[in-house]
Amino acid sequence: MTLKVHGHPQSTSTRRVLLILKEKKIPYELISIDWAVAQHKQPEWLQFHPFAQIPYIEDDGFVLYESRAIARYLVAAYPEEGPVLIPAAEAGVKAHALFEQAVAVEAFNFDPTVAAILTERLYKPFAGLTPDEAQVAVLVGQLETKLAGYERILTHSKYLTGEEVTLADLFHVPFLSLFGAGKIDVLTDEEKAKKWPNVVRYVHWLASRRYLIHIDRWANDLLEREASKSI
């Protein structure tokens, strides 16, 4: 039975899952929620996702939510497909500890700050609210402090855990893909970008993943189809 993703193409957490599915070349079907009726807040949904969020997956009757946990499951459940993305068991305890460290860096040093900026710059205007630019300035300052940390890592390492790409690197992609839309210029403004050349190199590599481009094109196609249906 084809693996099902219950989510939405515009949701960054859904995109995190789609990216790994593409990376692992696993066939899937996206079942897009109906925002208009807040489908993810309805009792039927809560049986599968107790926190009323998206996405969750269904794989032959097995249900799982939390995009990063889903990504780990996909890597473990479909080992024969695509790149490894989690250090192999033989790599040892220390390699695994370094991988966990990198996963935590993305989840705690990158995600919350970028989410807060995008809430101001994208989601608030979308909801008809005014962004708090003073708050954005504070958050961008925090992001810059984090990027200095990334620069220290990436000065001597191709990816966060070393020379091999892992899930920890790919987990950044959905939010990075919104830097342009959210007018976050810390990587594109020449003066700012000079401070972290290795982060810029790393991010260019992540952004050039064909999967990301594919997701965006595919998401846009799907959105257009949905829009034309409702006319």
Ligand SMILES: N[C@@H](CCC(=O)N[C@@H](CS)C(=O)NCC(=O)O)C(=O)O
């Ligand atoms: N940690 C969760 C976050 C899930 C999440 O925040 N999903 C957002 C969309 S990207 C959502 O459901 N937003 C609607 C809501 O919370 O009502 C994951 O990684 O799956």
